[in-house]
Amino acid sequence: MKAFVVTGPHQAGVQEVDPPVAGPGEVVVDVQRAGVCGTDIEFFTGEMQYLHDGFAHYPMRLGHEWMGTVTALGDGVNPRWLGRRVTGDTMLGCGECRRCTSGYQHVCENRTEIGIRNGRPGALAEQVAVPERALRELPDGVDDALGALVEPGGNALRSVQGAALRPGDRALVLGPGTIGLLVGMFARAAGAEVHLMGRGDRSLAFARTLGFDGVWTEDALPELPWDAVIDASNAPALPAKALELVEPGKRVVYVGLAGSQSLIDTRTLALKDVTAVGILSASPGLSATIDAYARGDVDPRPLIAATVTLDDLAPVLAGERPDGAGPGPKFHIGID
Incomplete structure (x- = not known):
């Protein structure tokens, strides 16, 4: 073959x-x-x-x-x-x-x-x-x-589940690639107000066509309270940025992987009383992703x-x- x-x-x-x-x-x-x-x-x-x-x-x-x-x-x-x-x-x-x-x-x-x-x-x-x-x-x-x-969708769904979003929450997704956009779609299906942050003009322009509430570069990001920040990027500096941006008492989710060490200050994590969640794979989310696609919740x-x-x-x-x-x-x- x-x-x-x-x-x-x-x-x-x-x-x-x-x-x-x-x-x-x-x-x-x-x-x-x-x-x-x-x-x-x-x-x-x-x-x-x-x-x-x-x-x-x-x-x-x-x-x-x-x-x-x-x-x-x-x-x-x-x-x-x-x-x-x-x-x-x-x-x-x-x-x-x-x-x-x-x-x-x-x-x-x-x-x-x-x-x-x-x-x-x-x-x-x-x-x-x-x-x-x-x-x-x-x-x-x-x-x-x-x-x-289904496989990339399962990673995204689990990221949204890890963020524990409720209807009306405001979520920020870092990195508008495939996983980041899927995260945004699943977060929106969960009733959240979804914003994305990225760098490339082409990726940001495409993200805007998908109807998210806001698509931003880092220097244009508005100062809003973020109930969850989900890092779906491969940028080493963004895990720390996610922790900086998230509201105290809320959640950061890490599904992206950088090619080098991407460090956070655990003092900030503790002093803000933030929950950090890591997502490795789609495995526990595959069946729920298929169901969401079949219902048309996410396309x-x-x-x-x-x-x-x-x-x-x-x-x-x-x-x-x-x-x-x-x-x-x-x-x-x-x-x-």
Whole structure:
């Protein structure tokens, strides 16, 4: 089958590889749509921390935002999955440790991550093998594009849940990229007044088209009481800025990751009586995200700038925007 393989920094392309075989408890999915994430770009450039920590090695097969149809079953898998449209969890815990058995498999020390960690092949390919326990069925009301947006949506939903927003609260989202915009959409669906702060003219202009209450640069940000500040950026200085901006007694949420240390002063955290929440993965939010998409509470499809083929992926990872691409931050890969 065809798969996109990264063999080294800035070295990648489509290769013919052996198709996956469903092991016990696994299924094979024919991938129909997959998303490109900032994590994929960092693996392509060689900047991803897992490469330096020993959790990932070249060659790599990327892809953790995906949907498709189950076409083969391994031993012990419920036959109801055959032919179902699905997406799935990226984080695959060992299933035996204390974290896994208490519902925290996404932070299992020995976890694999599809297309990311410990050599598990990803979904930027014609097929991918996935454990049955990771599958989430997609209803008819969630089309292929939405199905491939469940994983980033789950991160955003969990960020909004971590902010504990109530109707009428005022939320500030730092970083109007894919996750930041999704956070804004879910916060708005929760009844919050949503503002975004960013830097790039193009990203800010696009964010304004989505109807948020305010879209600002840092120097133009109004002095308003922020009931929650959610940092969805990769800027090392913004975690501290989030803590500076949030109202005393309220919440800061950190879902973005910088490429270098991003420090906060815990004295400020304590003296303002602020709750800080970290969000690693979509895992506990996948099913609720599918439900929100199916109800129409959130529709992230405008974020998709273009859908390209596997053969066109390397230039996208290198930062090129295909001819005819829209203004959104997200690129999808359509796989026949």
